Amino acid sequence: xxxxxxxxxxxxxxxxxxxxxxxxxxxxxxxxxxxxxxxxxxxxxxxxxxxxxxxxxxxxxxxxxxxxxxxxxxxxxxxxxxxxxxxxxxxxxxxxxxxxxxxxxxxxxxxxxxxxxxxxxxxxxxxxxxxxxxxxxxxxxxxxxxxxxxxxxxxxxxxxx
Amino acid sequence: xxxxxxxxxxxxxxxxxxxxxxxxxxxxxxxxxxxxxxxxxxxxxxxxxxxxxxxxxxxxxxxxxxxxxxxxxxxxxxxxxxxxxxxxxxxxxxxxxxxxxxxxxxxxxxxxxxxxxxxxxxxxxxxxxxxxxxxxxxxxxxxxxxxxxxxxxxxxxxxxxxxxxxxxxxxxxxxxxxxxxxxxxxxxxxxxxxxxxxxxxxxxxxxxxxxxxxxxxxxxxxxxxxxxxxxxxxxxxxxxxxxxxxxxxxxxxxxxxxxxxxxxxxxxxxxxxxxxxxxxxxxxxxxxxxxxxxxxxxxxxxxxxxxxxxxxxxxxxxxxxxxxxxx
Amino acid sequence: xxxxxxxxxxxxxxxxxxxxxxxxxxxxxxxxxxxxxxxxxxxxxxxxxxxxxxxxxxxxxxxxxxxxxxxxxxxxxxxxxxxxxxxxxxxxxxxxxxxxxxxxxxxxxxxxxxxxxxxxxxxxxxxxxxxxxxxxxxxxxxxxxxxxxxxxxxxxxxxxxxxxxxxxxxxxxxxxxxxxxxxxxxxxxxxxxxxxxxxxxxxxxxxxxxxxxxxxxxxxxxxxxxxxxxxxxxxxxxxxxxxxxxxxxxxxxxxxxxxxxxxxxxxxxxxxxxxxxxxxxxxxxxxxxxxxxxxxxxxxxxxxxxxxxxxxxxxxxxxxxxxxxxxxxxxxxxxxxxxxxxxx
Ligand code: SF4
Ligand code: SF4
Ligand code: SF4
Ligand code: SF4
Ligand code: SF4
Numbered sequence: 001x002x003x004x005x006x007x008x009x010x011x012x013x014x015x016x017x018x019x020x021x022x023x024x025x026x027x028x029x030x031x032x033x034x035x036x037x038x039x040x041x042x043x044x045x046x047x048x049x050x051x052x053x054x055x056x057x058x059x060x061x062x063x064x065x066x067x068x069x070x071x072x073x074x075x076x077x078x079x080x081x082x083x084x085x086x087x088x089x090x091x092x093x094x095x096x097x098x099x100x101x102x103x104x105x106x107x108x109x110x111x112x113x114x115x116x117x118x119x120x121x122x123x124x125x126x127x128x129x130x131x132x133x134x135x136x137x138x139x140x141x142x143x144x145x146x147x148x149x150x151x152x153x154x155x156x157x158x159x160x161x
Numbered sequence: 162x163x164x165x166x167x168x169x170x171x172x173x174x175x176x177x178x179x180x181x182x183x184x185x186x187x188x189x190x191x192x193x194x195x196x197x198x199x200x201x202x203x204x205x206x207x208x209x210x211x212x213x214x215x216x217x218x219x220x221x222x223x224x225x226x227x228x229x230x231x232x233x234x235x236x237x238x239x240x241x242x243x244x245x246x247x248x249x250x251x252x253x254x255x256x257x258x259x260x261x262x263x264x265x266x267x268x269x270x271x272x273x274x275x276x277x278x279x280x281x282x283x284x285x286x287x288x289x290x291x292x293x294x295x296x297x298x299x300x301x302x303x304x305x306x307x308x309x310x311x312x313x314x315x316x317x318x319x320x321x322x323x324x325x326x327x328x329x330x331x332x333x334x335x336x337x338x339x340x341x342x343x344x345x346x347x348x349x350x351x352x353x354x355x356x357x358x359x360x361x362x363x364x365x366x367x368x369x370x371x372x373x374x375x376x377x378x379x380x381x382x383x384x385x386x387x388x389x390x391x392x393x394x395x396x397x398x399x400x401x402x403x404x405x406x407x408x409x410x411x412x413x414x415x416x417x418x419x420x421x422x423x424x425x426x427x428x429x430x431x432x433x434x435x436x437x438x439x440x441x442x443x444x445x446x447x448x449x450x451x452x453x454x455x456x457x458x459x460x461x462x463x464x465x466x467x468x469x470x471x472x473x474x475x476x477x478x479x480x481x482x483x484x485x486x487x488x
Numbered sequence: 489x490x491x492x493x494x495x496x497x498x499x500x501x502x503x504x505x506x507x508x509x510x511x512x513x514x515x516x517x518x519x520x521x522x523x524x525x526x527x528x529x530x531x532x533x534x535x536x537x538x539x540x541x542x543x544x545x546x547x548x549x550x551x552x553x554x555x556x557x558x559x560x561x562x563x564x565x566x567x568x569x570x571x572x573x574x575x576x577x578x579x580x581x582x583x584x585x586x587x588x589x590x591x592x593x594x595x596x597x598x599x600x601x602x603x604x605x606x607x608x609x610x611x612x613x614x615x616x617x618x619x620x621x622x623x624x625x626x627x628x629x630x631x632x633x634x635x636x637x638x639x640x641x642x643x644x645x646x647x648x649x650x651x652x653x654x655x656x657x658x659x660x661x662x663x664x665x666x667x668x669x670x671x672x673x674x675x676x677x678x679x680x681x682x683x684x685x686x687x688x689x690x691x692x693x694x695x696x697x698x699x700x701x702x703x704x705x706x707x708x709x710x711x712x713x714x715x716x717x718x719x720x721x722x723x724x725x726x727x728x729x730x731x732x733x734x735x736x737x738x739x740x741x742x743x744x745x746x747x748x749x750x751x752x753x754x755x756x757x758x759x760x761x762x763x764x765x766x767x768x769x770x771x772x773x774x775x776x777x778x779x780x781x782x783x784x785x786x787x788x789x790x791x792x793x794x795x796x797x798x799x800x801x802x803x804x805x806x807x808x809x810x811x812x813x814x815x816x817x818x819x820x821x822x823x824x825x826x827x828x829x830x831x832x
Contacts, residue, residue: 097475101480102424102450106450109357110365118484121484151410
C-alpha cells in the first residue's frame with residue numbers, strides 16, 4: 001500500500017494526456033483475480049490504472065483498507081468478489097455485501113464521490129466482464145479527477161532534498 | 162424525580178443488603194452545577210448517595226464489559242445498573258455480542274423523559290456565577306448571582322432525546338416510573354436528511370470543519386459502550402494503520418472507521434457527543450448509519466434481544482443496487 | 489520607551505490600543521480572542537480583538553511551545569540524508585496569560601530545559617517568546633490555585649505582570665525580558681503610586697478569598713508516599729481513560745515519537761501522549777506494567793504531586809481547573825485530593 005508515491009502514475013505526465021487515475025483493486029483469489037488473469041491472457045484491451053491486491057475473499061475486506069488506500073493517495077478503490085452463491089467459503093461475499101452497502105452509502109454521505117469506491121462481482125470465467133469493469137471504473141474516477149482532499153501529504157523525499 | 166430517586170435508593174439498598182448484587186452502578190451528585198457523576202456503590206449506606214435527575218446523561222453500560230473482564234468469579238458476581246432507554250439498548254447489544262450474560266446483571270430500568278444538555282444551558286448563563294439548580298417536571302431553574310433563569314427542558318434536550326422512540330428500557334428486572342410520561346417522539350430525525358440536501362463538496366467541508374477541531378483524545382470512543390475492544394484499530398502498532406498526528410486526514414481516518422464500527426450497533430445514545438471536550442457534532446455522522454441500517458435491514462439496535470445483528474447475518478435477497486453492473 | 493519605575497507603571501485603559509499597536513511593531517501577539525469569548529488564544533492585531541475579561545482559555549497555552557504534532561526531522565535512507573525540522577520562530581508575545589498558565593510554563597521550562605540535553609524545539613520557541621501575565625480579579629469556581637502554591641497574582645513565569653484596576657492597568661516588568669519589552673514600546677504611562685498598590689492589593693485579596701482552599705495539601709502529599717494506598721481502586725473506578733485531563737492540563741508534557749515511513753523516506757514526528765492511555769507503557773513483549781485504569785490514574789496523580797516534587801521541587805498542578813471542567817464523568821481532582829487526604 002505504500003506504493004503511492006510512485007511518480008509515474010496518478011498524474012498526467014503532460015498536459016495533453018488526460019488524468020490517469022491510480023486505482024487500488026482488491027480481488028478475490030477464487031474469482032475476480034482469476035478473471036483479471038483471464039482478461040490478460042485473452043488480450044482484452046483495458047486501462048492500466050489498476051494496482052491489484054489479491055485477497056482470499058471479498059469478505060476479508062476491512063473497510064479500513066479502503067480508507068487507508070484513499071489516504072495513501074489512490075484515486076479510487078475497487079473491491080471485486082464472487083457472484084452471490086459462488087463464494088468459496090459459502091457466505092463470505094454475502095456478509096461483505098451488507099458491509100459494502102453501508103460503507104458505500106456512508107462514504108458518499110460524508111462527501112466522497114460515490115464513484116471513488118466501487119464494488120463488483122466478477123467470476124473466474126468473466127475475463128471480458130473484468131475488462132469492462134476496469135474500463136468503467138477508470139472512466140468514472142477519471143471524471144472525478146485526482147483525489148486530493150483526503151491524501152496525506154507524505155512527500156518526504158522532497159522535504160529532505 | 163424525587164420519588165424516583167427515593168425508589169432507586171431503597172431498592173438498591175435492599176438488593177445490596179440481600180446480596181442479590183455485589184455492586185451497583187448509578188449516578189451521584191456532581192461537583193459542578195448541572196452535572197452528575199457515575200458512581201459505584203456496594204453497601205446499603207452508600208446507596209443513599211444515588212440520585213436521579215435530568216442530568217444523568219452518562220451511558221453507564223460503558224463500564225460493564227470492563228468490570229466483567231476484571232472480576233475473578235464470573236459466575237457469582239452480579240452487577241446492578243440503572244438504565245435509561247438508550248442505556249438498556251446498549252446492554253442488549255453487549256449481551257448479543259457476548260460481553261455479558263443477562264443473569265450477571267440486575268437492571269433497574271427507568272422510564273426516561275429525556276435528558277437535558279448541560280452544555281447548552283451553560284452556554285446561556287455565566288457558568289462562573291451559578292449557585293444552584295432546581296428542577297420541575299418541565300423546567301430547569303438556574304440560580305445565579307445575577308438572579309434566576311428558567312429554561313424549558315424541551316428546548317434544551319440532548320439531541321438524540323428529541324427523536325427518541327424507545328425511552329422505556331427494552332430490558333429490565335425492575336422498572337421505575339418517574340412522575341413524567343416517558344418520552345415518545347412523534348417526529349423523526351431530520352439530521353441525516355438535512356445534511357444530504359447539501360452538495361457533496363459542502364458536506365466534506367463541514368466534515369473537515371467539525372473534525373478539524375478534534376484533539377484525538379478518543380473520549381468519544383471510550384465513552385461508547387460498544388467500543389470495548391481490547392485492542393482498538395486506532396492503537397494497533399503492528400501494523401499502525403494511520404498516523405497519530407493531528408493531520409486532518411489522520412483524524413478523519415479515525416472517525417470514519419470508529420463510526421463505521423458502530424454500524425448496526427450504535428443505539429444513538431449520544432454518549433460520544435457529550436464526552437467530546439471540543440463539542441464536535443459527531444452525531445451528524447453516527448446517526449447516518451443508524452438510519453441507513455434501519456432502512457436497509459429494518460434493524461434497530463437494542464430493541465429486540467433475540468434479533469441477530471445486521472452485519473452478523475445476511476440474506477441472499479439483500480439489495481445490491483450499489484454494485485456496478487457493466488453493460 | 490516606557491521608563492522603569494519602582495512600583496510599576498500605570499496605563500490608562502484608553503491607551504490599550506496604543507499599547508497593542510506599539511507592541512505589534514516588534515512582536516507577534518497572541519491573546520485571548522474576542523471571537524470565541526476568550527475560549528482560545530489567537531493572533532491579535534488590534535486591541536479590539538482581545539477579550540481580557542476572560543476566565544481562562546479552554547486549551548492551555550502549552551501548545552505554543554509544545555505543539556500536539558511536531559515534525560522533528562525528515563529523512564531519506566536511500567540517499568542517507570536527513571534534515572532537522574526547525575520551528576519557525578519570531579519574537580512573540582503571549583499577552584494576557586493567566587498566572588496559573590504562566591506558572592505552568594515555568595514548570596515546562598524545567599522539564600524541557602533544565603537538564604542536558606535540552607529540547608531544542610521547545611527552546612527555540614520558548615526563547616523567542618515573552619509572557620505578559622494578567623492577574624485574575626474574578627477567579628472561576630473551578631480554580632484552586634491557592635491550594636497548590638499558585639494564586640491570582642502569582643508572578644512566576646511572567647515577564648511582565650499586569651493588574652486591572654478599574655479603568656487602569658498596573659504593569660510591572662519582572663525580568664530582563666520584561667524590561668526589554670518596555671524599552672521597545674512607545675506609549676504614555678505614569679509611575680504607579682502607593683495608592684495604586686493599595687488598590688491592587690485589595691483586589692488581589694478579594695480574588696484570593698474567592699478561591700476556595702479546601703484541603704491541607706501537605707497532608708495529602710504525605711499520604712502519597714504510600715504508593716500502595718488503598719484508595720486508588722475506588723478513585724479510578726469511573727474513569728474512562730480518555731486522557732482529556734492530561735491533554736487539557738497546562739503542565740502535562742508527555743509525548744510519543746513515531747516514524748511515518750513511505751518506502752525509504754520518512755519523517756519523525758512527536759505527538760502528545762498521556763499516561764491515561766494503555767499504549768503509554770505497553771512493552772514490545774506485550775507486558776504492560778500499568779495494566780489498568782487504577783495504575784494509570786495513580787501515575788497521573790503521583791507524577792503531579794509526588795514525583796515532580798522530588799525531581800523539580802514543584803507540584804505539577806497549578807489549580808487551573810481544566811481537568812475538572814472537561815472530564816466527561818466529572819472526576820474532580822479536588823475531590824481526589826480530599827478523599828486521599830481524609831483517608832485513614
Ligand atoms: S457511537 Fe455514540 S451514539 Fe452510538 S452507541 Fe456509541 S456512544 Fe452511543
Ligand atoms: S473503534 Fe472499533 S476497534 Fe476501536 S474500540 Fe471501537 S469498535 Fe473497537
Ligand atoms: S472526543 Fe472529540 S476531541 Fe476527542 S477524539 Fe473524539 S471527537 Fe476528537
Ligand atoms: S478526563 Fe476524566 S475520564 Fe478522562 S481520563 Fe481524565 S479522569 Fe479519566
Ligand atoms: S491537574 Fe487539572 S487543575 Fe491541575 S494544572 Fe492540570 S488541568 Fe489544571
